[in-house]
Amino acid sequence: MDCNKKNCELAPDTCEALVAAVGAANVKVTEGGVTVTVCSTEQVAAVAKIAKKAKVTAAVCGNTPITVTFSEEMQKVEVVPEDYAVKAKAGATFQAVIDAAAAQGLILGAQPFHAARTTVGEWMGSNTPGYGSYKYGTARDAVLNLEVVLKDGTVIETGYDDIGAYMSAYNLNQIFAGSEGAIGIITSATLKAYPAGVTKSFAYEIAGGLAEADAAVQALIRHPNLKPMRFTLQVADGKTMLFLDYQGAQAFVDTDAAETDAILEANGGKKSDAVYKPACYKFKAVIPIANLAKSNAKMAMIVDRYTALVSSDSMDDIKATIETCGGRKACGWAFADGNIEKIHDEATSKFMRDLTGFLAEPNVDDIAKSGDKLSRAYNDAIHEKLVEAVGKDNVNESGPERLLYCHDLAPLPKLAGIAFDNIPDVVVRPSTTAQIAAVMKVAYKHGIAVTPRGNSTWGLGGAQPAFRGIVCDCSSKFNKIVVDEKNMTVKVQSGATWKATLDACMAKGFIVGSYPSSFPAATIGAWLSTNGMGIGSFKYGSAKDNVLDMEVILSNGEVLHTGYGDMGNYNSGLNLNQFFVGSEGTACIFGTVTFRIHPMGVIHPLAYDFENLADANPVIQAIIADPSIRPLHIAWSDHYHFEHQKMAGLHAPDVRNLLLVTYQGQENYVDMEIAVTDELAAKFGGKRVDDSIASHEWDERCYEFRARKVGIGEIPAEVIVPAKTWGKFVDECYTGFGVMKMDIGGIIGVMVDNQTTLFMPYYFKDDEMMTGMLAFAFNMYLGDRAEVYGGRSTGYGIFFAGNLDAAHDANTVALMRELKTFLDPHDVMNPGHLVCGMTKFGIGMSHGLSSFMFKMMQTIKKLMPPEHNFENNIKRFKFNKYAEEKAEDRKHVLGRGYE
Numbered sequence: 001m002d003c004n005k006k007n008c009e010l011a012p013d014t015c016e017a018l019v020a021a022v023g024a025a026n027v028k029v030t031e032g033g034v035t036v037t038v039c040s041t042e043q044v045a046a047v048a049k050i051a052k053k054a055k056v057t058a059a060v061c062g063n064t065p066i067t068v069t070f071s072e073e074m075q076k077v078e079v080v081p082e083d084y085a086v087k088a089k090a091g092a093t094f095q096a097v098i099d100a101a102a103a104q105g106l107i108l109g110a111q112p113f114h115a116a117r118t119t120v121g122e123w124m125g126s127n128t129p130g131y132g133s134y135k136y137g138t139a140r141d142a143v144l145n146l147e148v149v150l151k152d153g154t155v156i157e158t159g160y161d162d163i164g165a166y167m168s169a170y171n172l173n174q175i176f177a178g179s180e181g182a183i184g185i186i187t188s189a190t191l192k193a194y195p196a197g198v199t200k201s202f203a204y205e206i207a208g209g210l211a212e213a214d215a216a217v218q219a220l221i222r223h224p225n226l227k228p229m230r231f232t233l234q235v236a237d238g239k240t241m242l243f244l245d246y247q248g249a250q251a252f253v254d255t256d257a258a259e260t261d262a263i264l265e266a267n268g269g270k271k272s273d274a275v276y277k278p279a280c281y282k283f284k285a286v287i288p289i290a291n292l293a294k295s296n297a298k299m300a301m302i303v304d305r306y307t308a309l310v311s312s313d314s315m316d317d318i319k320a321t322i323e324t325c326g327g328r329k330a331c332g333w334a335f336a337d338g339n340i341e342k343i344h345d346e347a348t349s350k351f352m353r354d355l356t357g358f359l360a361e362p363n364v365d366d367i368a369k370s371g372d373k374l375s376r377a378y379n380d381a382i383h384e385k386l387v388e389a390v391g392k393d394n395v396n397e398s399g400p401e402r403l404l405y406c407h408d409l410a411p412l413p414k415l416a417g418i419a420f421d422n423i424p425d426v427v428v429r430p431s432t433t434a435q436i437a438a439v440m441k442v443a444y445k446h447g448i449a450v451t452p453r454g455n456s457t458w459g460l461g462g463a464q465p466a467f468r469g470i471v472c473d474c475s476s477k478f479n480k481i482v483v484d485e486k487n488m489t490v491k492v493q494s495g496a497t498w499k500a501t502l503d504a505c506m507a508k509g510f511i512v513g514s515y516p517s518s519f520p521a522a523t524i525g526a527w528l529s530t531n532g533m534g535i536g537s538f539k540y541g542s543a544k545d546n547v548l549d550m551e552v553i554l555s556n557g558e559v560l561h562t563g564y565g566d567m568g569n570y571n572s573g574l575n576l577n578q579f580f581v582g583s584e585g586t587a588c589i590f591g592t593v594t595f596r597i598h599p600m601g602v603i604h605p606l607a608y609d610f611e612n613l614a615d616a617n618p619v620i621q622a623i624i625a626d627p628s629i630r631p632l633h634i635a636w637s638d639h640y641h642f643e644h645q646k647m648a649g650l651h652a653p654d655v656r657n658l659l660l661v662t663y664q665g666q667e668n669y670v671d672m673e674i675a676v677t678d679e680l681a682a683k684f685g686g687k688r689v690d691d692s693i694a695s696h697e698w699d700e701r702c703y704e705f706r707a708r709k710v711g712i713g714e715i716p717a718e719v720i721v722p723a724k725t726w727g728k729f730v731d732e733c734y735t736g737f738g739v740m741k742m743d744i745g746g747i748i749g750v751m752v753d754n755q756t757t758l759f760m761p762y763y764f765k766d767d768e769m770m771t772g773m774l775a776f777a778f779n780m781y782l783g784d785r786a787e788v789y790g791g792r793s794t795g796y797g798i799f800f801a802g803n804l805d806a807a808h809d810a811n812t813v814a815l816m817r818e819l820k821t822f823l824d825p826h827d828v829m830n831p832g833h834l835v836c837g838m839t840k841f842g843i844g845m846s847h848g849l850s851s852f853m854f855k856m857m858q859t860i861k862k863l864m865p866p867e868h869n870f871e872n873n874i875k876r877f878k879f880n881k882y883a884e885e886k887a888e889d890r891k892h893v894l895g896r897g898y899e
């Protein structure tokens with residue numbers, strides 16, 4: 001290597017540093033710079049630091065002074081079948097990933113069309129649809145974890161290798177999709193893989209162009225179950241060829257084929273023997289699928305139920321398509337040539353550029369000071385400005401009202417409030433996004449804390465103010481819901497409840513993908529904000545996975561539009577649709593959100609009884625391993641759960657330990673899924689119980705803690721653990737109940753996805769005595785145990801902000817804290833939560849302090865005698881029963897009152 005060569009533009013000391021970092025043999029002088037071959041993440045980090053010092057760019061592709069290439073070491077691929085995951089170094093070709101997975105019977109969801117010449121790093125940095133996108137989403141949806149070297153050499157990990165990144169603070173997993181290398185160098189990726197089954201290809205011929213093929217396309221996308229891997233139309237010689245690939249278990253693929261035949265036959269299509277041949281057209285646009293018929297493009301790839309990526313060899317065709325169909329140019333290099341400004345509004349494109357700059361080199365020293373001189377005191381002048389923003393009737397400073405808004409559902413003694421300035425100065429009730437933006441502008445200017453609030457059911461103090469200020473009550477008036485059947489979306493203001501949204505969709509034959517079991521009260525914005533798991537997550541992902549577009553109100557009152565209304569946001573720069581989820585009200589307030597909704601078909605719950613709860617493990621694992629059956633929801637309840645309901649005088653089924661598996665979709669598919677599940681359950685000792693029991697449990701899915709009827713605290717210890725450890729973790733919960741001398745409530749929980757399971761073992765707790773607080777030690781105990789299995793406890797709020805340090809490595813946590821400052825430089829968005837649990841005395845609830853306190857609680861709890869709160873309370877609350885019996889005895893007679 002000769003850095004003194006004339007064509008090397010790097011300073012000799014930079015070259016020498018590179019040689020020292022990676023060895024002389026791995027530094028080659030090229031036209032205008034050097035190419036450095038790296039064999040480890042540490043080397044990438046060293047190169048990044050050198051580049052930063054020399055003020056030049058180091059990147060994997062593009063004409064940069066330092067080009068990074070990956071040695072063989074950085075091309076390794078490891079399949080982890082039990083996690084349904086592939087860990088691949090960034091230099092591996094995607095074909096290598098596909099082949100390695102196939103050897104283990106797995107398939108990658110989204111695959112680049114040119115897999116042999118696309119590396120994992122390139123694919124992860126793109127936000128481009130590929131093969132499999134219609135069924136499994138794009139590259140970003142496959143990410144479990146990315147290891148990334150930022151431009152200053154910091155190495156971060158965005159998620160987890162063997163468990164989903166739910167309730168784990170700012171969602172970094174999907175922000176690198178579409179960054180095209182602008183943020184940093186991706187060094188490895190852990191990707192979701194799926195049981196493969198078989199893949200079969202089908203072709204149909206339709207006379208005419210896209211206009212004539214449209215009826216078939218619209219019918220296919222409205223089918224509740226058809227999910228082709230390939231869904232492509234090619235127009236030539238006066239006809240359109242439709243190519244579809246179906247993947248899964250043979251019987252299901254055969255049914256897909258039969259259903260498709262029928263749809264095509266009814267819509268002018270003829271089955272063909274043609275074999276798909278890739279066609280590549282230079283000019284591309286992303287358009288709403290509703291307008292596909294108006295496009296004159298030569299090819300259309302159907303990306304999802306909302307979006308078509310159309311292409312042609314003529315730019316005029318594409319321009320005409322955009323003019324007639326709406327949509328936008330598909331942007332290859334979003335951050336080059338002012339492209340991003342052409343496809344996003346001013347505020348959103350500016351935000352994307354600023355965010356990219358920040359993430360590349362997270363440094364907030366300057367902006368952190370910008371709020372130093374703010375008064376941070378609420379006064380009459382601010383009151384007047386709020387009145388201007390939302391109207392007199394929607395600004396409330398009355399004492400009782402403020403008291404009502406000073407806490408959430410957390411079952412804490414009133415004394416616990418003393419640690420925080422939790423009584424707000426004022427409660428506002430906006431009804432439009434513009435009003436929320438106006439409130440934020442006032443708060444930003446004066447440094448007043450704003451706590452966004454839904455219906456306060458979370459219980460981690462997320463909606464409890466830590467520094468007085470303004471509570472922004474989203475649920476009261478910001479709750480409109482508009483279902484769009486034609487486009488299969490629901491547009492909903494973030495204060496609406498999930499139940500109201502689900503009801504509105506079901507009335508029109510659709511369901512929302514997933515919702516929390518607290519859906520009668522839980523609001524849209526809050527569940528996005530906590531990135532929670534819930535009912536339907538197993539089939540449709542979490543709330544974020546169903547977002548098409550949203551308004552996001554930033555701390556300074558700017559409003560972003562993260563997507564494109566009724567169309568997917570592919571080839572359009574960073575994926576902001578998912579970025580703000582998990583921020584727990586500390587980064588933004590959600591405005592109106594547009595969700596995908598799904599044709600409902602039928603919903604059929606089944607239930608299987610097992611002698612021991614852990615006996616259900618092989619059935620659960622076999623369901624996950626099946627390439628076609630996909631329950632809407634999998635949940636379980638153990639025998640204690642039912643026994644306590646009976647003891648509380650409630651109706652409960654006569655079962656031991658119940659596995660509830662609920663299917664949804666077109667009836668013939670649901671019947672097939674039921675048949676497979678019956679067979680699996682019978683094989684492993686599960687007895688199917690009457691469907692009325694399953695329906696009862698499904699109907700009661702939002703009343704998990706029914707035994708509370710006896711008037712007692714009932715608290716779940718929520719943890720997530722890798723799905724593969726389900727059976728062992730059941731035992732772990734029972735052991736924990738014993739070790740911690742808990743008053744056992746029962747074990748309930750849900751499967752979240754192929755990698756993740758949510759356990760909610762719950763216990764009864766004395767809410768009246770201060771010592772009742774000690775029972776919380778079980779939550780810490782179980783969180784610690786979950787970590788041993790590769791899991792963790794979930795959510796941070798005001799009380800558990802210290803856990804953030806346990807949930808991610810130090811670099812990633814530091815980045816998240818800086819991200820908070822970048823997003824909220826005046827520290828007005830729910831301060832004292834998530835990234836920094838802070839009491840009013842200025843004592844931070846740091847990880848060290850919290851761990852110490854929680855360990856103390858555990859020790860004391862273990863020394864205390866076992867608890868029998870439930871039994872004791874039943875005796876005490878017998879008076880309730882008498883009162884109920886008395887009420888039943890008295891008959892109300894119209895006009896005569898009670899007799």
Ligand SMILES: Cc1cc2nc3c(=O)[nH]c(=O)nc-3n(C[C@H](O)[C@H](O)[C@H](O)COP(=O)(O)OP(=O)(O)OC[C@H]3O[C@@H](n4cnc5c(N)ncnc54)[C@H](O)[C@@H]3O)c2cc1C
Nearest residue numbers: 454455456457458462516517518523525526527532585590
């Ligand atoms: C019986 C029961 C069952 C539950 N089941 C589940 C479950 O299955 N899955 C699950 O994940 N959780 C569950 N939860 C927890 C809780 O109900 C959910 O987290 C729910 O989403 C909270 O909704 P909320 O409107 O009550 O939010 P709140 O408690 O009011 O707020 C929660 C957080 O969201 C923030 N926030 C609220 N609105 C907005 C907004 N518009 N924009 C930005 N941030 C906002 C708040 O600041 C706070 O940090 C359950 C709780 C109970 C009591």
